[in-house]
Amino acid sequence: MNKLNLARLTPMVSAVSAKVAPVKTMASATRTRAVNAAxxxxxxxxxxxxxxxxxxxxxxxxxxxxxxxxxxxxxxxxxxxxxxxxxxxxxxxxxxxxxxxxxxxxxxxxxxxxxxxxxxxxxxxxxxxxxxxxxxxxxxxxxxxxxxxxxxxxxxxxxxxxxxxxxxxxxxxxxTVVVAAQVAALWLGRRSVTVDVPDELSAEERRLAERLDPSYWVQHADARGLSGTVPTPVEVTPAGLVSHVRLDDKWTPQGFRAKSAEVRALLGARTDLRVEIKPGTHGDRATITLRTRNAAEDADLSGWTPGAPWGVDTVTGEPVNMPLGRRVMVAGTSGAGKSWSTRALLAEASETADHRLVVIDPKRVEAINWEHRARTAVTPEDVLDVTDELYAEMVEREQLIPRGQDVIKISPERPRITVFVDEGAEVISMSKMKREKGTKDEPGDPDWGRIIENLRSIARRARAGEIILIWATQKPTMSGEGHGIDSQIAGQITYRASLALSSASESQVVFGQDAHEKGWHAHELPMPGYALLRSHPKAPPHQIRTRAMSPQDVIALPDRPVWRRGAAAPAKAPAPASAKQPALRLVKAEPAAEVPTPRPADAAPVANRDKVVEAVRDGARTGRDIADRTGLNKGTVSKLVKALTESGDLVKDPDHGLVLGGAEEVSA
Known part of the structure; x- marks a missing residue:
């Protein structure tokens, strides 16, 4: 009986459900519209x-x-x-x-x-x-x-x-109508709105998205002094959250940016979270960007291989390359990762047959890593010598530029020379050293001021000769005690890169007077390994995660030719064995002059001190003789002779001039 009743009731229940379903759908739609309106x-x-x-x-x-x-x-x-x-x-x-x-x-x-x-x-x-x-x-x-x-x-x-x-x-x-309207307005104003946010957001991003929703923002903006500003719901980008703000009343984009501390407090954002406020598409619009994500976080930027990018843009995720042939200034406070970030650029500048590298490093720490593939200069004498050679090379190349051309064409015979100046403040101090007066026999110190004059000329003129200057410094100031870059050199630099700096004024020196206004805040960069690169006035101030190259990575690089002025071009490969060779015949050999055994190609470069000792051993007795034999600057020879005499390696004999220390008296 019960089964029969159930069988009879089932169609009735189905019919009622079919009639009730549209009513439920209509009620749900009405409720949704009411919630949206509220x-x-x-x-x-x-x-x-x-x-x-x-x-x-x-x-x-x-x-x-x-x-x-x-x-x-x-x-x-x-x-x-x-x-x-x-x-x-x-x-x-x-x-x-x-x-x-x-x-x-x-x-x-x-x-x-x-x-x-x-x-x-x-x-x-x-x-x-x-x-x-x-x-x-x-x-x-x-x-x-x-x-x-x-x-x-x-x-x-x-x-x-x-x-x-x-x-x-x-x-x-x-x-009654007025009272009802007032009660309804108070209820709507106090109503908590549930914000729909994407599921893939993190807990922090969900909280920030809820606070950037117009319902929450307008309700709490007046307490923070931000009444009259209304944001749009957030947009999720690879680099974080973006919201466009409508500015009412007397608000301007500049005034809204000045309230960045109040905006951060209203959002409850972390102190180390980057909050960027910029003008929007119209005069009454501003844009809030919360850098909650890093598009370069998963990129592998360790070590270096030919063609590898210098870094990755943290906003777009695109690789960033530092092109060769551009004068560059690299700034960064101690510990910001300046050396690790520039090594990839130096490796690229010394890799191919038509590129050479010169490293000027008064601290010596970076230079010794590049001795197998770069010309290095550490002492004041070496720095003066190499800058003199570079200046002479520049003048010679200028005469070789054909009519109608702006720059010389690089080749293995005339390679592009990248001059990397590390610790620019030390190089400037080196050029300001006081000269010691010489005697009748010794010329005294050279003009150390020629170091900075040579580098200024290289910065101003040498681009046409493909001699490119890269200036690195920890203190990017152009005046004051221990300033890190010369003002004339800074005016010629087109590419400006900076890792973390210590102050906003240093950011302005690196990126220009509009640095603060346009967001070039290098003093707010995280440490280490993050940089800003300004290649042209309209470049966006996106943070770049730079490649990290350790000293061991540099030492492991293969050897490359080292540039010296007047050195012969690399020898061409021998002809194939199958090529037709001329017939050989025996001839009577003439007595040949004694030729010194050439140094192996992989041998370490001879220090200037050893060159002087070797010249005295070969018979040089005066400073002029030593300069002629070694090719060193006379001032350099004078200082080295003085140091060797004080250490006892050389002795000034009254009759025969300079001799090795402890040697027998040399007959006339």
Whole structure:
């Protein structure tokens, strides 16, 4: 029986469900539309609700028992003053009626008492007003009184302009509508809106997205001094969250950016989170970018292989290459990763047959890593020698540029020479050293100022000869004690790269006077291994994660030819064995002069100190002889001879000149 009843009821239930389903769908759609409408109206009602709640809070704090006692006392005093004023006015009227003489003593006394009573009443009224301000009515009491006061003029207007029935209907109906509108506005303004955010966002990004939603922002902006600004829902990009802000009232993009601290506080963002505020597409728009993501985070930037990029853009994820043949300034405070980041550029500049590298490093630490594939200069004498050679090479190449061409064509015979100056402040100090005066036999110190003059000329003129200057410094200043770059050299540099710096003023020196305005904030870069690269005025200030190349990676690089002025070009490969060779014949050999055994190609370069000792061993007896044999600068020879004499490696013989220390007397 039960099975039969169930069989009969099933079609009925199905029919009812089929009729109810459209109703449920319609109800759900109606509810969705209502929620969407409330979400749209909530931001508009937030200022009203915020003002109402603030005023309620202010009045509640003022309604203390002490203020209530003061109000009661002020009311009592004001009432008493009014009574006294009325009595004094009555006595003045009686005195005026009894005596016709305005100067009578009775009238003068009554007049004086009346004036005093009025002044007392005015003072009591002011005290009552202050007491009422200190103990205000609640907003509900104010609203009730306002609607009660509305009934009188509304009732009179309705009575005059309409029927007697409307006299009792319209005032109450109007007040009811106003009360309902006020209650609805307060409910919408206090309403919490649930923000829909993508599921792939992290917990931090979800919280930031909720606070950037217009409903939350407008509700809390006034407390942070940001009322009049309305953001759009966030857009998720590979580098973080982006929101466009509408600026109302008197807001400008510059003024909104000046409130970056308030914006960070309203969002509750981490202190180390990059919050970028820039002008938007229109004058009343601004853009907030939260760098919650790093597009270069997963890139492998360790070591170096030919063609590998210098870094990866953290915003777009695209590889960034530092092109050769461009004058570059690289700045970065100690520990920012300047050396590790520039090694990839130096490796590229010394890899191919038509490229050579020169490293000038007064600290020596970086130079010794490149001795197998670069010309290195560490001491002042070496630096002066190499800059003199580079200057002479530049002048010679300028004469070889054909008519109609801007630069010389590089080749293995005339390679591009990249001159890397590490620790620029030390090189500038080196060029300012005081010269020691020489004697009749010794020329004394050379002009050390020629170092910076040579480098200035190379920066100004040598690009046409494909001699390219890269200047690196820890202190990118152009004046003051220990400044890190010469102003004339800085004016010729086109590519400017910087890792973390210590101050905003240093960022302006590197990137220009508009650095702060356009977002080139190198002093805010994380350490180590992050840089900014400005290759042209409109380049975006995107952070770049740079390649890290260790000293061991440099030492492991294969050997490459080392540039020296006048050195022969690399020998060509021998002809194939199958090529036709001329017939060989024996000839009588003439006695040949003794030729010194050439040094192996992989041998370490001979130091200038060893060159001087070798020249004396071969018979040189004066500084001029040593300079002629070694090819060193006369000032360099003089300083080396002085140092070797003080150490006892050389001895000045009165009869025969310079001899090796401890040697037998040399016969004439």
């Amino acid at each position: 979400d749209a109206l909530s931001p508009l009602c937030v200022p009203l609700a915020s003002r109402w709640d603030e005023e309620v809070s202010r009045r509640t704090k003022l309604r203390t028992p002490e203020h209530l006692k003061a109000l009661i006392a002020a009311q009592r005093e004001h009432g008493s003053a009014r009574v006294v004023e009325r009595q004094a006015a009555a006595q003045r009227r009686i005195a005026k009626k009894d005596s016709k003489n305005p100067f009578a003593s009775v009238r003068r006394a009554a007049r004086t008492a009346d004036k005093a009573a009025k002044a007392h009443r005015r003072g009591a009224k002011a005290d009552l007003k202050a007491a009422r301000a200190n103990y205000p009515m609640t907003l509900n009491q104010v609203a009730v009184r306002a609607h009660a006061a509305h009934l009188v003029p509304a009732g009179v207007a309705s009575y005059v302009m309409s029927t007697p029935q409307d006299w009792t209907t319209w005032p109450a109906a109007t007040s």
